[in-house]
Amino acid sequence: MRATVIHAPHDIRVEEVPDAAIQRPEDAVVRVLRACICGSDLWAYRGEAQRQPGQRIGHEFLGVVEETGSAVSGLKAGDLVVAPFMWSDGTCDYCSEGLYTSCVHGGFWGSVGFDGGQGEAVRVPHADGTLVKLPAAAASDDHLLTGLLALSDVMGTGHHAALGAGVRAGSTVAVVGDGAVGLCGVLAAKRLGAERIIALGRHSARTDIAKLFGATDVVAERGEAAEAAVRELTGGQGAHAVIEAVGTEQSMRTAVNITRDGGAIGYVGVPHGSGTGLDLGVMFDRNISLRGGVAPVRAYIPELLEDVLSGAIDPAPVFDRAVSLDEVPDGYRAMDDRSALKVLIKP
Amino acid sequence: MRATVIHAPHDIRVEEVPDAAIQRPEDAVVRVLRACICGSDLWAYRGEAQRQPGQRIGHEFLGVVEETGSAVSGLKAGDLVVAPFMWSDGTCDYCSEGLYTSCVHGGFWGSVGFDGGQGEAVRVPHADGTLVKLPAAAASDDHLLTGLLALSDVMGTGHHAALGAGVRAGSTVAVVGDGAVGLCGVLAAKRLGAERIIALGRHSARTDIAKLFGATDVVAERGEAAEAAVRELTGGQGAHAVIEAVGTEQSMRTAVNITRDGGAIGYVGVPHGSGTGLDLGVMFDRNISLRGGVAPVRAYIPELLEDVLSGAIDPAPVFDRAVSLDEVPDGYRAMDDRSALKVLIKP
Numbered sequence: 001m002r003a004t005v006i007h008a009p010h011d012i013r014v015e016e017v018p019d020a021a022i023q024r025p026e027d028a029v030v031r032v033l034r035a036c037i038c039g040s041d042l043w044a045y046r047g048e049a050q051r052q053p054g055q056r057i058g059h060e061f062l063g064v065v066e067e068t069g070s071a072v073s074g075l076k077a078g079d080l081v082v083a084p085f086m087w088s089d090g091t092c093d094y095c096s097e098g099l100y101t102s103c104v105h106g107g108f109w110g111s112v113g114f115d116g117g118q119g120e121a122v123r124v125p126h127a128d129g130t131l132v133k134l135p136a137a138a139a140s141d142d143h144l145l146t147g148l149l150a151l152s153d154v155m156g157t158g159h160h161a162a163l164g165a166g167v168r169a170g171s172t173v174a175v176v177g178d179g180a181v182g183l184c185g186v187l188a189a190k191r192l193g194a195e196r197i198i199a200l201g202r203h204s205a206r207t208d209i210a211k212l213f214g215a216t217d218v219v220a221e222r223g224e225a226a227e228a229a230v231r232e233l234t235g236g237q238g239a240h241a242v243i244e245a246v247g248t249e250q251s252m253r254t255a256v257n258i259t260r261d262g263g264a265i266g267y268v269g270v271p272h273g274s275g276t277g278l279d280l281g282v283m284f285d286r287n288i289s290l291r292g293g294v295a296p297v298r299a300y301i302p303e304l305l306e307d308v309l310s311g312a313i314d315p316a317p318v319f320d321r322a323v324s325l326d327e328v329p330d331g332y333r334a335m336d337d338r339s340a341l342k343v344l345i346k347p
Numbered sequence: 348m349r350a351t352v353i354h355a356p357h358d359i360r361v362e363e364v365p366d367a368a369i370q371r372p373e374d375a376v377v378r379v380l381r382a383c384i385c386g387s388d389l390w391a392y393r394g395e396a397q398r399q400p401g402q403r404i405g406h407e408f409l410g411v412v413e414e415t416g417s418a419v420s421g422l423k424a425g426d427l428v429v430a431p432f433m434w435s436d437g438t439c440d441y442c443s444e445g446l447y448t449s450c451v452h453g454g455f456w457g458s459v460g461f462d463g464g465q466g467e468a469v470r471v472p473h474a475d476g477t478l479v480k481l482p483a484a485a486a487s488d489d490h491l492l493t494g495l496l497a498l499s500d501v502m503g504t505g506h507h508a509a510l511g512a513g514v515r516a517g518s519t520v521a522v523v524g525d526g527a528v529g530l531c532g533v534l535a536a537k538r539l540g541a542e543r544i545i546a547l548g549r550h551s552a553r554t555d556i557a558k559l560f561g562a563t564d565v566v567a568e569r570g571e572a573a574e575a576a577v578r579e580l581t582g583g584q585g586a587h588a589v590i591e592a593v594g595t596e597q598s599m600r601t602a603v604n605i606t607r608d609g610g611a612i613g614y615v616g617v618p619h620g621s622g623t624g625l626d627l628g629v630m631f632d633r634n635i636s637l638r639g640g641v642a643p644v645r646a647y648i649p650e651l652l653e654d655v656l657s658g659a660i661d662p663a664p665v666f667d668r669a670v671s672l673d674e675v676p677d678g679y680r681a682m683d684d685r686s687a688l689k690v691l692i693k694p
Binding site: 093094097099101102164237261262264267270271274275278279280281283284285286287288289290291292293294296 | 440441444446448449511584608609611614617618621622625626627628630631632633634635636637638639640641643
């Protein structure tokens with residue numbers, strides 16, 4: 001089969017690789033219908049996260065079950081399924097509590113020896129615990145399929161950030177980061193009943209989606225000017241709930257400085273310097289909480305799925321470009337130079 | 348009147364100062380019956396927190412109202428009262444939400460131009476919003492008075508840490524820090540229904556109090572050995588709720604490393620390097636939350652007072668030495684060399 005392989009920073013290729021195949025009784029093989037490129041894939045693409053040459057890549061996909069191992073009981077060939085960005089057994093202590101990302105048998109797509117999502121098919125370990133079935137009819141609805149793909153990562157991650165930030169009905173929320181996760185954070189905050197949602201971003205193509213998703217205000221300034229603008233919008237106090245969806249020192253510094261005393265930062269940007277942006281002295285004096293981390297999206301898929309199916313939320317607009325599998329390297333370049341927000345892959 | 352003055356690191360003197368007096372209509376003057384020395388006073392004593400030469404010091408006291416300003420309506424001369432470690436107006440947005448430490452008119456005892464608690468009397472700004480009345484009968488109960496004094500800081504701060512750590516009925520809690528705040532954290536965790544409380548500490552005089560307060564296990568090791576011991580006690584997982592009551596790089600590092608995935612650190616140790624001990628990458632991967640900061644103890648006094656009066660909790664044992672006002676410099680030396688845990692002052 002063909003799949004995306006990362007050989008070195010900026011060297012992404014689509015190549016012939018061994019076919020995905022059942023290796024253990026808990027496995028399933030999923031033929032990929034839709035995959036995509038994540039902002040976090042860019043850390044590897046840019047060489048800021050280490051990868052072994054030849055590792056596979058991509059952690060968001062949905063598709064059709066092609067084959068199941070002998071121990072798989074909840075899935076069968078032909079089922080339309082979506083995969084969260086990590087696999088998990090669904091039964092350990094952590095999974096039982098909904099913290100699927102800490103599963104004792106969990107792992108990441110594209111780890112050495114495992115298939116990535118940006119390919120024709122994927123071997124899925126612990127298929128029963130990992131995959132979530134989708135209505136078969138969705139397979140023929142291109143727009144719906146795109147929205148459902150967001151459940152594999154960005155929508156659930158935005159939801160995790162909103163929960164971490166303590167968003168509830170009536171909240172004032174600020175969102176740092178205008179990538180797909182930040183935008184899904186806006187959508188998640190709106191879904192949780194936020195009254196005011198301030199999106200920080202300079203690119204109108206992105207802030208227009210933020211507005212579509214429920215942002216009531218857009219702050220185009222950066223750094224201290226952005227902080228001043230958010231304070232101005234919030235009676236000088238800052239936002240009670242702040243979503244940090246970037247992971248850099250600057251983004252975390254901004255997040256801390258726009259959080260209202262007693263408020264919380266829900267952080268989901270993979271830390272790349274953000275620890276340095278965390279001024280614990282300021283957070284201490286102002287009782288600012290920090291909650292978040294790698295999102296256990298598997299826990300959120302059922303409730304978010306319901307809302308995507310009903311049309312209550314539609315995360316599809318975060319995908320602003322579609323490519324074939326062979327065009328995946330172009331997709332990386334487009335996301336790297338920010339000419340694309342999030343690239344959909346149709347293998 | 349006489350009061351404690353800090354002239355330079357390690358230069359604490361008890362001197363004649365201007366009498367505490369009403370300056371604004373919202374003021375009260377409180378004659379101090381009991382005060383004490385806080386672990387956080389040692390940061391100033393050691394020169395690690397800056398003070399102007401001649402500043403007053405001490406932020407924990409209870410006493411009798413001697414005089415009230417014309418705008419004070421809830422207090423009268425003769426009332427027995429306890430003061431939280433900051434004053435607050437009781438009416439601003441933040442106070443209304445219980446976040447008294449962010450009061451727009453709030454301040455710290457011993458700030459330049461203000462009395463400290465370690466003296467004969469204190470001018471209390473915003474007396475109505477700040478002071479909490481105690482039953483008059485307590486004035487003649489020496490042990491009870493000592494327990495009530497803990498409400499001015501350490502008991503409320505321990506409670507804040509326990510709330511931040513998410514302690515609830517059945518929780519497994521670990522407490523980093525064997526000072527008075529850490530020990531009150533043990534007591535607060537027990538009060539909130541924690542099932543297992545692991546106290547980290549090497550000094551039996553302190554760990555004995557921890558056991559008295561409800562600790563079920565004591566870990567005497569430090570650093571990585573302490574982390575291993577806590578993991579051993581918790582089936583390899585760590586504690587769901589961790590109280591960080593020190594504020595150093597090492598204490599925060601320990602706190603992060605003994606927190607169970609998905610758990611929370613309630614931090615109340617004034618940050619002196621603890622930001623550096625916070626490994627955001629580890630916290631992200633394991634979904635560890637950080638909540639806490641300067642404790643709004645004014646919010647907690649009513650409920651904790653009830654439990655101290657009923658005998659349900661008794662924080663008095665954290666005071667292991669009593670001095671007169673003139674002996675306060677000896678008290679600082681004793682706490683600095685850790686020969687005393689917490690020094691009570693009877694002016």
